Amino acid sequence: MPSIDAVGAREILDSRGNPTVEVEVALDDGTIARAAVPSGASTGAFEAVELRDGGERYGGKGVTKAVDGVLDVIGPELVGYEATEQRLVDQRLLDLDGTPDKSRLGANAILGVSLAVARAAAESTGLPLFRYVGGPSAHLLPVPMMNILNGGAHADSNVDVQEFMIAPIGAATFAEALAMGTETYHALKSVLKKDGLATGLGDEGGFAPNLSSNRAALDLIVRAVDQAGYSVGTDVAFALDVAATEFHSEAGYAFEGKTLSAGDLTEYYTDLVANYPIVSIEDPLSEEDWDGWIALTAALGDRVQIVGDDLFVTNPTRLADGVERGAANALLVKVNQIGTLTETLDAVGLAHRSGYRCMMSHRSGETEDTTIADLAVATDCGQIKTGAPARSERVAKYNQLLRIEEELDDAARYAGSAAFPRLRAR
Numbered sequence: 001m002p003s004i005d006a007v008g009a010r011e012i013l014d015s016r017g018n019p020t021v022e023v024e025v026a027l028d029d030g031t032i033a034r035a036a037v038p039s040g041a042s043t044g045a046f047e048a049v050e051l052r053d054g055g056e057r058y059g060g061k062g063v064t065k066a067v068d069g070v071l072d073v074i075g076p077e078l079v080g081y082e083a084t085e086q087r088l089v090d091q092r093l094l095d096l097d098g099t100p101d102k103s104r105l106g107a108n109a110i111l112g113v114s115l116a117v118a119r120a121a122a123e124s125t126g127l128p129l130f131r132y133v134g135g136p137s138a139h140l141l142p143v144p145m146m147n148i149l150n151g152g153a154h155a156d157s158n159v160d161v162q163e164f165m166i167a168p169i170g171a172a173t174f175a176e177a178l179a180m181g182t183e184t185y186h187a188l189k190s191v192l193k194k195d196g197l198a199t200g201l202g203d204e205g206g207f208a209p210n211l212s213s214n215r216a217a218l219d220l221i222v223r224a225v226d227q228a229g230y231s232v233g234t235d236v237a238f239a240l241d242v243a244a245t246e247f248h249s250e251a252g253y254a255f256e257g258k259t260l261s262a263g264d265l266t267e268y269y270t271d272l273v274a275n276y277p278i279v280s281i282e283d284p285l286s287e288e289d290w291d292g293w294i295a296l297t298a299a300l301g302d303r304v305q306i307v308g309d310d311l312f313v314t315n316p317t318r319l320a321d322g323v324e325r326g327a328a329n330a331l332l333v334k335v336n337q338i339g340t341l342t343e344t345l346d347a348v349g350l351a352h353r354s355g356y357r358c359m360m361s362h363r364s365g366e367t368e369d370t371t372i373a374d375l376a377v378a379t380d381c382g383q384i385k386t387g388a389p390a391r392s393e394r395v396a397k398y399n400q401l402l403r404i405e406e407e408l409d410d411a412a413r414y415a416g417s418a419a420f421p422r423l424r425a426r
């Protein structure tokens, strides 16, 4: 088995023009593979720590410390490790860091190495990444949860909800789903233009108009689906990422000009779910509001997927706590929230064993790295959110899924509406 010969790293830019870490791993059989690390804006307080330099360079956002950690501390320690021993490599990374939140070396440094090792191992064994990680069971193409209208921390608009996503559940294949979503995205642009609304884009490529309410966003999307020639609910369903931590304070939830309680918001969502074909709501409440989450899950969890992002931060320990307490019924999976591939796989495994569904996810700051597309198939998630079908850092993931579907050929199956079992029960 090939072993690790050298580990390199450099500072590159992400899609917001902020520095991020890129790692290259060389094996003794000549294989060289590379991975780049994403970065969030609406980050959860319990995420693993992203190491930034401080100081004046890049407004304090440089990652030279993280890069130096890879070159000076991590690299020399990994030389000689078998590249396919991912779990041992990741454990060594955790031991070298030695902190519970990866704050010494930085989750950005650690993740870059972890993913680059996986990519090198896959390449050296001659397998595509999704097959190397997922084995023979990897065959399910995820529903693309396409964020076509941006608000919250991802836009300079007055819309509270961070992401309005469309889920092309009625498609027969991933390629068809991507086309349906993309046609709807283009139709939304023309609907916005018709109404004299702005067509500027948010961080994830969705449109970011000022609107009178969050419902107004859903109504625009209904018109867009219609104009694209698809049926609302059967062909194209909706999903939200409310990112409620962002507008929560001790006073409550600052939503549509009012201060609401968790109970008020739960009523609001109940009403939305009754009036729009919403299959999934992410972070409907704040990351600290466990009681609110438990009550909301009890009230709505039989009708709609409730996804924990800031609540769980892809952390198996926080997820286990949530499962025990009955908070949410799905896990958002972000590799850089936890910082290694094996911990990510452990979180997904725990979610699936606990009857929770999983949605693989990008970050609002992304790169051309497409690892999450392969991981979505490898882990049998059935859902991926990676932004609008515009902006190359988002499209790169969708394009990789097209390639995977083609490669799987007759073995490929598109998750479709089966990704959301409760939808059928409504």
Ligand SMILES: O=C(O)[C@@H](CO)OP(=O)(O)O
Residues within 6 Å of the ligand: 039, 040, 041, 042, 043, 044, 162, 163, 204, 241, 243, 309, 361, 362, 363, 364, 365
């Ligand atoms: O909240 C989210 O789910 C993400 C990705 O869409 O945003 P960020 O990367 O800014 O945390």
Ligand SMILES: [Mg+2]
Residues within 6 Å of the ligand: 241, 243, 282, 283, 309, 310, 332
């Ligand atoms: Mg989120």
